[in-house]
Amino acid sequence: xxxxxxxxxxxxxxxxxxxxxxxxxxxxxxxxxxxxxxxxxxxxxxxxxxxxxxxxxxxxxxxxxxxxxxxxxxxxxxxxxxxxxxxxxxxxxxxxxxxxxxxxxxxxxxxxxxxxxxxxxxxxxxxxxxxxxxxxxxxxxxxxxxxxxxxxxxxxxxxxxxxxxxxxxxxxxxxxxxxxxxxxxxxxxxxxxxxxxxxxxxxxxxxxxxxxxxxxxxxxxxxxxxxxxxxxxxxxxxxxxxxxxxxxxxxxxxxxxxxx
Amino acid sequence: xxxxxxxxxxxxxxxxxxxxxxxxxxxxxxxxxxxxxxxxxxxxxxxxxxxxxxxxxxxxxxxxxxxxxxxxxxxxxxxxxxxxxxxxxxxxxxxxxxxxxxxxxxxxxxxxxxxxxxxxxxxxxxxxxxxxxxxxxxxxxxxxxxxxxxxxxxxxxxxxxxxxxxxxxxxxxxxxxxxxxxxxxxxxxxxxxxxxxxxxxxxxxxxxxxxxxxxxxxxxxxxxxxxxxxxxxxxxxxxxxxxxxxxxxxxxxxxxxxxxxxxxxxxxxxxxxxxxxxxxxxxxxxxxxxxxxxxxxxxxxxxxxxxxxxxxxxxxxxxxxxxxxxxxxxxxxxxxxxxxxxxxxxxxxxxxxxxxxxxxxxxxxxxxxxxxxxxxxxxxxxxxxxxxxxxxxxxxxxxxxxxxxxxxxxxxxxxxxxxxxxxxxxxxxxxxxxxxxxxxxxxxxxxxxxxxxxxxxxxxxxxxxxxxxxxxxxxxxxxxxxxxxxxxxxxxxxxxxxxxxxxxxxxxxxxxxxxxxxxxxxxxxxxxxxxxxxxxxxxxxxxxxxxxxxxxxxxxxxxxxxxxxxxxxxxxxxxxxx
Numbered sequence: 001x002x003x004x005x006x007x008x009x010x011x012x013x014x015x016x017x018x019x020x021x022x023x024x025x026x027x028x029x030x031x032x033x034x035x036x037x038x039x040x041x042x043x044x045x046x047x048x049x050x051x052x053x054x055x056x057x058x059x060x061x062x063x064x065x066x067x068x069x070x071x072x073x074x075x076x077x078x079x080x081x082x083x084x085x086x087x088x089x090x091x092x093x094x095x096x097x098x099x100x101x102x103x104x105x106x107x108x109x110x111x112x113x114x115x116x117x118x119x120x121x122x123x124x125x126x127x128x129x130x131x132x133x134x135x136x137x138x139x140x141x142x143x144x145x146x147x148x149x150x151x152x153x154x155x156x157x158x159x160x161x162x163x164x165x166x167x168x169x170x171x172x173x174x175x176x177x178x179x180x181x182x183x184x185x186x187x188x189x190x191x192x193x194x195x196x197x198x199x200x201x202x203x204x205x206x207x208x209x210x211x212x213x214x215x216x217x218x219x220x221x222x223x224x225x226x227x228x229x230x231x232x233x234x235x236x237x238x239x240x241x242x243x244x245x246x247x248x249x250x251x252x253x254x255x256x257x258x259x260x
Numbered sequence: 261x262x263x264x265x266x267x268x269x270x271x272x273x274x275x276x277x278x279x280x281x282x283x284x285x286x287x288x289x290x291x292x293x294x295x296x297x298x299x300x301x302x303x304x305x306x307x308x309x310x311x312x313x314x315x316x317x318x319x320x321x322x323x324x325x326x327x328x329x330x331x332x333x334x335x336x337x338x339x340x341x342x343x344x345x346x347x348x349x350x351x352x353x354x355x356x357x358x359x360x361x362x363x364x365x366x367x368x369x370x371x372x373x374x375x376x377x378x379x380x381x382x383x384x385x386x387x388x389x390x391x392x393x394x395x396x397x398x399x400x401x402x403x404x405x406x407x408x409x410x411x412x413x414x415x416x417x418x419x420x421x422x423x424x425x426x427x428x429x430x431x432x433x434x435x436x437x438x439x440x441x442x443x444x445x446x447x448x449x450x451x452x453x454x455x456x457x458x459x460x461x462x463x464x465x466x467x468x469x470x471x472x473x474x475x476x477x478x479x480x481x482x483x484x485x486x487x488x489x490x491x492x493x494x495x496x497x498x499x500x501x502x503x504x505x506x507x508x509x510x511x512x513x514x515x516x517x518x519x520x521x522x523x524x525x526x527x528x529x530x531x532x533x534x535x536x537x538x539x540x541x542x543x544x545x546x547x548x549x550x551x552x553x554x555x556x557x558x559x560x561x562x563x564x565x566x567x568x569x570x571x572x573x574x575x576x577x578x579x580x581x582x583x584x585x586x587x588x589x590x591x592x593x594x595x596x597x598x599x600x601x602x603x604x605x606x607x608x609x610x611x612x613x614x615x616x617x618x619x620x621x622x623x624x625x626x627x628x629x630x631x632x633x634x635x636x637x638x639x640x641x642x643x644x645x646x647x648x649x650x651x652x653x654x655x656x657x658x659x660x661x662x663x664x665x666x667x668x669x670x671x672x673x674x675x676x677x678x679x680x681x682x683x684x685x686x687x688x689x690x691x692x693x694x695x696x697x698x699x700x701x702x703x704x705x706x707x708x709x710x711x712x713x714x715x716x717x718x719x720x721x722x723x724x725x726x727x728x729x730x731x732x733x734x735x736x737x738x739x740x741x742x743x744x745x746x747x748x749x750x751x752x753x754x755x756x757x758x759x760x761x762x763x764x765x766x767x768x769x770x771x772x773x774x775x776x777x778x779x780x781x782x783x784x785x786x787x788x789x790x791x792x793x794x795x796x797x798x799x800x801x802x803x804x805x806x807x808x809x810x811x812x813x814x815x816x817x818x819x820x821x822x823x824x825x826x827x828x829x830x831x832x833x834x835x836x837x838x
Binding site for chain 2: 013014015016017018019021022025027034045046048062063064065068093094095097098104107108110111112113116117120122123125141142145196199200202203204205208210238239242
């Protein structure tokens with residue numbers, strides 16, 4: 001007792017607000033979260049938000065306007081640690097689909113024409129580490145309750161998060177599912193970061209890759225497994241691109257490197 | 261001048277706000293701004309398989325995720341000619357009701373109620389309303405539980421797919437849902453009495469048009485194959501564009517909608533206004549008990565309508581579960597062969613009519629159009645905020661403007677990630693019109709002088725136009741010169757600035773730049789509505805039109821302009837020359 005509580009802020013940039021909502025959806029645990037730490041800012045949950053020094057900032061969403069960028073740079077200055085929460089903050093999210101600037105501009109014009117925006121100048125969507133140093137990445141679309149609470153508890157006790165680095169397949173085996181690849185269904189489990197609890201395969205459906213690409217797995221062999229199953233490179237790439245954001249290029253560049 | 265601001269509107273899901281500017285006795289600006297970045301969802305969904313888009317499109321919004329899921333599924337299944345078994349349709353309805361329970365209980369108790377009982381947030385409210393705060397949380401959890409059971413997770417569940425579900429809930433899970441729903445009934449009645457009995461302020465009341473889906477079975481419901489309006493008009497699902505008529509405004513990345521040039525409302529209040537008489541059972545009784553004419557014109561009754569829909573949902577769930585239990589077999593996912601087609605899906609999201617439209621060519625999605633409820637409500641939010649602000653200003657209650665606009669915005673339950681947090685009311689600085697005129701000048705506006713020749717101050721607009729021409733200002737017209745040609749059409753991309761006297765309740769000679777829209781929303785502002793010109797403008801043009809107005813001293817008979825108005829004309833000319 002008597003130890004000062006950590007000051008924590010939850011921020012939303014451009015996205016679906018699903019990661020902040022997931023924290024609100026922690027319901028019973030939400031009161032514990034509010035008691036265990038000083039929640040300095042959390043727009044979805046409270047009105048009296050402060051812009052002061054922070055121990056930890058949890059940032060959701062991708063940087064998609066100049067305003068997002070300004071807010072993020074300010075948060076980084078005020079926070080000791082920045083944690084990217086969710087696929088949009090970690091890799092740019094679905095809205096980082098147009099990686100080439102010209103391609104983005106072309107598609108932007110298709111939706112908005114040549115209109116000049118007066119309030120929040122739109123820019124090509126990027127993950128938050130494109131602009132600031134990010135200490136930890138908590139993946140998911142949206143983040144998972146169990147992994148969020150475990151991470152929150154570790155951060156509160158001064159420990160770094162302990163996140164899975166292996167693919168969904170490992171969790172899928174824990175759930176004793178039959179491998180969908182054996183039924184010739186294109187499942188992205190082998191290439192996708194675990195943490196969701198292999199939820200789609202538990203529902204007899206193939207993994208859509210929504211937690212983004214795995215960081216440290218035997219990706220090459222998993223990838224070759226998909227090729228052996230008869231899926232072509234382009235199809236795998238296209239499917240993986242849906243939730244890999246700006247990481248897709250380096251992800252596939254690595255395979256090329258390893259192949260040589 | 262002054263600007264009232266609610267910067268970062270808290271307790272609204274998403275990223276935006278409302279800004280209002282007050283100049284003396286007139287509200288010169290109301291903007292519902294959405295700062296959420298452009299995500300280009302309608303573009304990045306192109307080139308994917310229908311299955312990929314069923315996964316991606318609901319990522320538009322976390323809170324309406326299953327409404328988006330049902331909308332994309334209905335559209336895709338229409339496009340691909342997939343007919344799903346009854347059990348699938350019933351389970352999708354249960355999933356949708358779960359989202360209604362979750363979203364409505366969160367909104368009415370946690371986001372709206374604190375405003376009406378004088379607390380900054382729900383946690384603080386717990387001291388006076390411990391029971392409400394606790395049971396509402398359980399109610400929201402129950403909604404979440406249904407969503408998770410049917411879709412696979414709380415948010416962005418992947419279990420509902422084209423042709424059915426990956427996995428079906430067990431009998432035990434469904435029976436639990438039925439019994440749990442029944443346990444909530446006493447609190448549900450309390451919820452309806454509480455929100456139908458709140459003291460909703462009269463400002464801002466104004467007539468409007470409501471739109472929602474028309475359920476095929478003639479009952480109250482959450483989706484349909486056509487749109488029905490409070491005017492009685494009906495639109496087939498393929499004709500949705502004749503309702504929404506989307507257009508853009510510079511201050512927001514969310515598109516706007518107008519029907520026949522007028523704003524319209526979607527959401528719980530729209531459904532209750534249009535379909536309320538179809539409510540059965542206890543919800544029907546409560547509708548008859550509480551519904552009255554004020555519900556037809558006061559957006560604050562969105563909260564009461566949502567409470568009625570909580571009752572509707574809780575009454576519907578047990579019966580729905582019984583129907584589902586009649587189908588013990590889990591149907592396999594319906595396969596399809598079609599590679600090409602187009603389809604529209606209409607559903608009611610908790611905050612209103614949601615439209616998804618897809619075209620599929622050779623197995624890949626080739627065109628996408630998604631129209632969210634908040635995008636349709638954006639014009640209404642601006643209009644009702646304006647009406648509230650101007651009315652309160654007229655009544656000398658300027659200090660109430662900010663909080664009242666806050667109530668209005670929040671009542672619409674805007675889901676801003678799918679389209680915007682803030683209300684800001686500012687006093688405009690001295691001579692604010694100069695800055696506004698300078699901004700307009702950059703956009704190469706077309707000036708149109710309006711008035712009656714030779715009639716006291718009513719000739720000021722014409723006089724100003726003639727003087728501007730003499731001073732060499734480009735594109736200046738008189739009202740009469742526009743009657744017979746097509747100048748208005750050809751100048752469509754440039755803003756129109758009408759030069760006229762405007763009754764602002766101000767000192768004679770006061771100058772203000774007002775959106776033309778305000779004049780249409782408030783008949784007191786102008787002595788007449790420029791009928792010869794305004795009838796020929798599209799709403800996009802109206803949205804892009806302004807009045808450079810001067811407060812007259814007199815517009816009665818007589819030939820002389822008053823000195824104050826003459827002085828105002830000189831000031832404007834000086835400004836235009838600089």
